[in-house]
Amino acid sequence: MIPAPFDYVRATSVAHALDVLGEHGDHAKLLAGGQSLLPMMKLRLATPEILVDIGDLGELRFVRRDGETVVIGGGARYADLVASDVIRQSVPLIARAARRVGDAQIRYRGTVGGALAHADPAGDLPAAILAMDGTIVISGPRGIRTVAAADFFVDYYTTALACDEILTEIRVPATGAEKCWYERFSERSAGWPLVAVAVAGTRIALAGMGPTPLRATAAEDVLAAGGDFAGAAELAAAGTTPVSDHRADADYRRHLARVLTHRALQRAHSR
Amino acid sequence: MNEPIRRRPARPVTVDPVTTPRSTSILGTRVSRIEDPRLVTGASVFTADLADRRLAGAAHAVFVRTPMAHATFTTIDTSVAAASPGVLAVLTAPDLGLPPAKPHFGAAMVEPYLAEGVVRYVGQAVAVVLAETEAQAVDAAELVTVDYRPLPAVVDVSEALQGKALLFPDVGTNIASAQDTAADPAFFDGCEVVVTQQIVNNRVAPAPLEGRAAAAVWLPRNSGYDGEDAAVRTPPSRSENPFGAGGSGPHAAIDDDLRLTLWLPNQGAQTVKKDVVDAFGIDADRVHVITPDVGGAFGAKFGAEPDHIVIAAAARVLGRPVRWSETRSENLAVMPHGRAQYQTVTIGGMRDGRMIAYRLDVTQDAGAYPRLALETPHGTALMAPGVYAFDRCEVSTRCVLTTTTPVGAFRGAGRPEATAALERAVDLFAAEIGRDQAAVRRRNLLPRFTSPFTSLTGAVYDSGDYPEALDRVLAAADYPALRAEQASRRRRREDVQLGIGLSTYVEITGGGKENATVQVHSDGSATVFTGVSPHGQGHATAFAMIVADRLGIPVQKINLVWGDTDLVPRGGGTGGSRSLQLGGAAADGAALAVAELAKRRAGELWEVDPADLVIDNERAGVSVAGIPDRFVTFAELAAEEELSAQHLFAADGATFPFGAHVAVVDVDIATGKVRLVRLVSIDDAGTVINPMLAEGQRHGGLAQGVAQALYEEATFDEDGNPLTATFADYGIPTAADLPTFELLDMETPTPYNVLGAKGIGEAATIGSTPAVQNAVIDAVSYLGVRHIDMPLTPQRVWRAIRETE
């Protein structure tokens, strides 16, 4: 479990990190909490030549409310979200999802920026951010740009981020009063979700149901047309393309999406 | 309900009637583990941590492992790797300088140390890279190329049995061993009901916290630090170490005067030594094996594996110490797996619940090479009829090779498979005749027996009270209330249904011999040398208690020495739950012998007949009966002359722990997800020396048993690629997945040793797996489900439910 040789730079600021990225292009990789990148490097599935460590950058580690928007720094830890009053009150769905990630060690190390940039289709935070219609703020050599969460996730482990860019912020509408629930299914208490469903109001996002987190649009349409939860849940897996692997096959994942969507809608709206 | 049986065999300890008699023995009490301060403060030394001077300047070994499940090759190109930074050598099979590998377990198929022209499972070692640093070795290992020509993978055991693709074409079959019984056509005659079922006893990875590792060095004999005094003498510092950093270079002529010291985490240094001596074909006194602290083993660290032999050979070829410690992925893909049986049970009986005939057919998936899996079906066959009074029992077994990780021993090794098959069969029979599972068990259990009982398969059960065990767990679980709760949930068609699962079991432990030496020192402390080999269980505490009970030396002053073949030349190691009942009994015998020796010495000192002397356990010494002032401590006697004695204990037979478990599960009908709610167990392993240690073994055993039932399975795709080679993919449960275990005590002593102890290491694993499996199937039985194979993953349970719709 020894990574291939690499160089290491501890970034002193976002600007510094951008400089180093600019210099090394796709030979460089940002290192945040290391909870996805380091395991991949140890298995030599990732072999970056240089690591740019942004894990300690205070300027990325914050959570604040900005009018009707909650702004989360790309360097905020899962544990920061769980402990944050702003998150709990203004975007409780994100607190619910963050609380369920991995175990305590993972939550103290792993960052929101890393989770989104890594873009595991079964990740907890990506689905929650998608259900919240979040906006991703990206800094790069050409300045700052924003991408809607719906456009950010492109494919398995692939996002709209370029190799010389940094995810600096996530902006989500403060909808504290909105009904929400995060329904997550895994075989054991510690483990990635097989399928998870994030519900906020009438928006429904799915984790583990395709190459990216997905909106269950057919189900949302049923709700928009005044249909009931059961009817909406029936269509939760419509158009999804989950994988079949040694944990479960696609059929079962689709079944789970329907059951969990029904439960998430019921729990969200019974509260 | 009866009181638990708590009877201790009469002990021959003489208590001085004048001094205050000892009212209580330390045995049976919860003495805290004396080994824990070291283990929990990081003061322990595992093989990878060794800072022994003899290993100064060690090269680091990394194996080149094949990514192919089955392939031939002609060339291994090591040139680029050999030329990369820090690399000292890249060795392939011919470089090892070893005599040809020998067959094991009577099989015709021979496992090489490094692959020779053919690989037979993903992870098999084809070469070993030796470099100055581990990182350099890892880098170089990626540069070794092999011209593989793929052969068909053989993953499925039925295909392996058909033998279309052979792992060893010369042998002409994939079957490594077989004990087939001709089926008796009249076997089920007279039975009103006969039920049959195919069952997969899932393959699991032992997954100890510490993986495999080794460190090896060959030193000139009599160099001053390879001999018996190695542990005490301080070798010269690294700079003056003639055998360290510099060495004699690769491919140095093999000096006949060199002696191997091999460190490795293992369950039996003496067994390893024998394996190493056999592999190298050298005299036994040229091999010294040491097992430092061992971070778990579960049966999978017994004897030397090919990788260990390669490390020892590499150190000889290189003329330099070599160390190796595997990664987690290597561990999951290469350390022998356990279980992996394909069973067919057929059970016949009467509608009134009487079970008459039981037939068990076992195909053992042995993996790519003959390892301990060739032995496990014997245990399965022996324990096939278990705790029940059948009229007839018939067993056939065979071991077949597949292009997968070799299968070895894992916690219970053969007996859990027997119990799992039988307990499923009983539930299937009960379901077929529409009777309650507890009632069917109760009706067919062997009655309590106090003198040995010979089973249909020839096992001689030493002592047991199976009905008592079942009655007590049923009462503790409140079985009728659970059934009422289940009925009400079913009536109300609740989303989460309740399942209640039972198992009653008997297993076999111990048997054979073990030795111990007790030596008392002039400072009042004592050392116990044992041939068994702790790796987490708490032997140091248990053995100290036994010796303290005999000699009155405080537990804290008793040191346990094990796992060093120079210090303890003979020993059977720890496995098959043998340690306390054999090694503990040997320590007890050695302590008694020390007491006798002390009396003889004191008798000589005072010119008194030793028969008039007594052991004073209060003051750790000897006095004249009735004259407490006439007293000498063991320490004083030891100062005069070495006070030490050895004892070889030979048991009259194996012992048969037994028990009963009740598992209660919630099953989410919509998703198939199982939550274990309760696990009530009796695991009667005879007299308990330290309840806390016994409970520790039961807790771990229950957890691993539950893990097999619900979570764990080592799997391969159809090309033979392992799918569970990381902990992200191989799902071990954590405490959060398990309920608080409800342990009931029951102690039925064995007559076969003075302690009355049977083995507790594997019992709870054996009982819990089928109880949990039966509980899940019970939860969904009202839908018509009769069987689901383990592990009972949500998807499997859901599919079984759906198939009834």
Ligand SMILES: Cc1cc2nc3c(=O)[nH]c(=O)nc-3n(C[C@H](O)[C@H](O)[C@H](O)COP(=O)(O)OP(=O)(O)OC[C@H]3O[C@@H](n4cnc5c(N)ncnc54)[C@H](O)[C@@H]3O)c2cc1C
């Ligand atoms: C045992 C274990 C269990 C886990 N269980 C779960 C789980 O249940 N649910 C779940 O959702 N996740 C789980 N994870 C993954 C965890 O959430 C990761 O922490 C997270 O996916 C990555 O965050 P990080 O800060 O550790 O990123 P890193 O590992 O440091 O980086 C991940 C990737 O993101 C890039 N990156 C990091 N930060 C930025 C940035 N600001 N801008 C642009 N790119 C960036 C890196 O270059 C890298 O490619 C688990 C991980 C482990 C080890």
